[in-house]
Amino acid sequence: MIDLLALCAFNAAYAHAIDNDQLEKWPDFFTEDCLYRITSADNEREGLPAGIVYADSRAMLQDRIAALREANIYERQSYRHLLGMPLVIASDSDTATACTPFMVARIMLHGETRLFATGEYRDRFVRREGQLLLAERVAVCDSTVTDTLLALPL
Amino acid sequence: MIDLLALCAFNAAYAHAIDNDQLEKWPDFFTEDCLYRITSADNEREGLPAGIVYADSRAMLQDRIAALREANIYERQSYRHLLGMPLVIASDSDTATACTPFMVARIMLHGETRLFATGEYRDRFVRREGQLLLAERVAVCDSTVTDTLLALPL
Amino acid sequence: MIDLLALCAFNAAYAHAIDNDQLEKWPDFFTEDCLYRITSADNEREGLPAGIVYADSRAMLQDRIAALREANIYERQSYRHLLGMPLVIASDSDTATACTPFMVARIMLHGETRLFATGEYRDRFVRREGQLLLAERVAVCDSTVTDTLLALPL
Numbered sequence A, B, C: 001m002i003d004l005l006a007l008c009a010f011n012a013a014y015a016h017a018i019d020n021d022q023l024e025k026w027p028d029f030f031t032e033d034c035l036y037r038i039t040s041a042d043n044e045r046e047g048l049p050a051g052i053v054y055a056d057s058r059a060m061l062q063d064r065i066a067a068l069r070e071a072n073i074y075e076r077q078s079y080r081h082l083l084g085m086p087l088v089i090a091s092d093s094d095t096a097t098a099c100t101p102f103m104v105a106r107i108m109l110h111g112e113t114r115l116f117a118t119g120e121y122r123d124r125f126v127r128r129e130g131q132l133l134l135a136e137r138v139a140v141c142d143s144t145v146t147d148t149l150l151a152l153p154l
Helices: A004-019 A023-029 A041-045 A058-071 B004-019 B023-029 B041-045 B058-071 C004-019 C023-029 C041-045 C058-071
Strands: A030-040 A053-055 A077-083 A087-091 A095-108 A113-128 A131-141 B030-040 B053-055 B077-083 B087-091 B095-108 B113-128 B131-141 C030-040 C053-055 C077-083 C087-091 C095-108 C113-128 C131-141
Touching: A004 A023, A004 A077, A004 A095, A004 A131, A004 B004, A004 C004, A004 C087, A004 C095, A023 A030, A023 A058, A030 A041, A030 A058, A041 A131, A053 A058, A077 C095, A077 C113, A087 B004, A095 B004, A095 B077, A095 C113, A113 B077, A113 B095, A113 B113, A113 C113, B004 B023, B004 B077, B004 B095, B004 B131, B004 C004, B023 B030, B023 B058, B030 B041, B030 B058, B041 B131, B053 B058, B087 C004, B095 C004, B095 C077, B113 C077, B113 C095, B113 C113, C004 C023, C004 C077, C004 C095, C004 C131, C023 C030, C023 C058, C030 C041, C030 C058, C041 C131, C053 C058
Parallel strands: A030 A131, B030 B131, C030 C131
Antiparallel strands: A030 A053, A077 A095, A087 A095, A095 A113, A113 A131, B030 B053, B077 B095, B087 B095, B095 B113, B113 B131, C030 C053, C077 C095, C087 C095, C095 C113, C113 C131
């Protein structure tokens, strides 16, 4: 069974990579045929397709990072993720589904720190060759008005 | 002994119910004869009786939720709880006392996200028929000025 | 091996002491010959010496608390630390290095609550006579503009 502490350790590494500007590591937390979406609770409740970000492969995540690096947006700001304990919905030896709450602060390098996004990850984890990976991560933001500000991954 | 991870899993489920608008589940985290209070650190230090919210049974918690549903306040806002690791003060096979820090953001559906309340839960857990329940949860808010804004449970 | 849950429990006790105005306990989380620094990610990246706070012994931490008590600053505000799960970099039976993200809110007693500092602890833990202690804690703040506001320990 994939246990709670393994999920915690995974999430700690995931957040650390983003928040310490190791964005190139970020796609490696996902399976090759992963699904990654950012949406709002409102959209998700009404069954609307992903509003903010949509990617259905690790290659798309890599493209996204390459674009960010080119645009140089990432240098002017950073994020800090604080993740709660995962709520494990189901788990067996090689898969787990879980919800994990997040708060993300956005830090402008020489300026203000702001609580930028809150919400929860709705995740499906798989174990492949001994390694835990995200087959699916949907970042469901509580607010409907985070979209225009999104640059770095949640 | 009631261990740290069991408390973590309990708190994750507790926060998830409130933050995902499953408020009717909230009273079920408590014993029938529970004590639930919201107060401020200042009041608590001076031994003043609960300031903000007081309930001494699960039935009172159910009434509170019913009133919230009727008032429809819950539709216009949501909360996001981020809970820290519990500090276990004492624990045996069927009871545990612990302090758990919280930050709660309030999200106005089409508007701003604000760090709404911080503080700590002071909890007494019991195990009844194999299930972990709160015999007492006192949500001690750090600020004295959160009261007028409170709608959803902490 | 020093395990993840032991680090979590340590950090919970550390934050609890600061946030509940038990500042005199704070130096006891460190070894006698500890290093404690507060700096910014920017400074740290460029290898600049500690910018904001520097102490290289437990005695210096005790002095700092004594000074805070004398200045009475601590009465007018409090902090609330929310700490993430530690990312364990290395661990053996008696030492561990880990990074732990933090968000700290500052609460003015009769006033506003503000997200005050975000960042990560970069820690080196040792076990001495069965007790886990910090040989080194560097609090790396994400923003470069937190310094002038610092009063209580991070």
